[in-house]
Amino acid sequence: MSERIVGVIGGSGLYEMEGLEEVEEVSIKTPFGDPSDVFITGRLEGMKIIFLPRHGKGHRIQPSSLNFRANIMGMKMLGVQWIIGVSAVGSMKENIHPGDMIIPDQFIDRTVGRASTFFSEGIVCHISFADPVCPALSQILAQAGEEVGATVHPKGTYLCIEGPQFSTRAESRLYRSWGVDIIGMTNLPEARLAREAEICYATIAFATDYDCWHQEAGDVSIGEVLRILAQSVRTAKSTIRTAIKKLPEKRDCICSEALKHALITSKKLIPEKTKKDLEPIIGKYL
Template identity: 50%
Template structure:
């Protein structure tokens, strides 16, 4: 067992946690550019935590422009071991109602304008991704969410769309009826892929704000009701975070899901063919296997 360092990637307000000790905003330099914002570090319940606003404070980064590689690299540099991603989503399922939380365990990646890997020409790697989230960490996130009293759905498929526009009705129906997705959002990818490449345990908590446009009553939902749900979700997300240290006091080493060994046999480029410049950029993400 080892002491975890919990990283929370979320929206505005999620980092406003009562009881966070030794709190300070910290700038982190990465070879991939600056992360979305400074990172708030501190201790909660004796456990080290780091909070990263995915869109930046004030919501300045559009989904396609979030610096996902810099964000994951920065968390890794700070010693984070377990990443819990919190994000808003639309629902394709009647039973996954506004205000509910869905613990995502699968993805359909429809993004196309984002860098999706730390690796590339000069150092090629292929990580396994059939199970894209950490079952251990997802279970802990579900337990923390249930402790808040919110309705939690354990397991769900997240359709990651490019955005920033929402779906057409035809797309929404296809995602729901043909592809079998459960929720839809704009930030789940490539965040989960990059976390796997960085050998970080990763769990995703999708907070339902409304039904996507497939729902016959979607047009009847007014802005005020959506804002009320967003406000409630933010409060519940903060409550979830306060419960995480209690369910993550000890961390099995190695991770039983293999997250912390994802690069064990993933790097394909022969050592003498590797690009030194790219290898240098991978010092935090892949230094364990590249011996940076």
């Protein structure tokens, strides 16, 4: 059996993982270009961890410019089976308070023009995406969050906007009428690509503020938001440390065989270059 490997994609405020042992930096070139940064590999609680700061060290890359395909392909090439995303989000519901943890189970897409499939060059793939995150990993993260004392919302709809600007008040009111719970800019492309790569994906999201819809909460100071962000990053790290001890020896969720019936193109018609580029993902089906 291959070694269990967990990927962590750190968002705003989470640029490194303390406590890693046997730390190494691994630079990867993918057929889809360069990932956000070098991957940091190491061990945590005996488990192999691959860490990537989503926006690069020093937070250099804005959401629309992120090479999501290179980030996820890099994880796949390093043998990652689970990815835990960490994200700061805005709350769209009164009962989701700044500092609360949300494990989104649904998404709505308001991005434009992001490359969010690996299957475009002479190959067609229609994966099932009704349940866009890994149910097993989500449950583990929610449990771990409770155990470390976070206020956890185990489900929620994440609205993914293009950014980098936050919403207007009219947009924020419209999104609230759709019933969404949180708003962010990065997690949906990651979930799509991870599913295509047959990697289990789930997110720990932390509400840092009430977007701009909440009139009374409107004058929260930037100092308060930064305090909540720092506290959320500490909680995220202890949640991850607790969660990885709960991962199963072997995956039996939908994610690990997501491509089984999804590759539509006749194998003999797939271009050689595409076969080579996608080998880490589709090699086992060719």
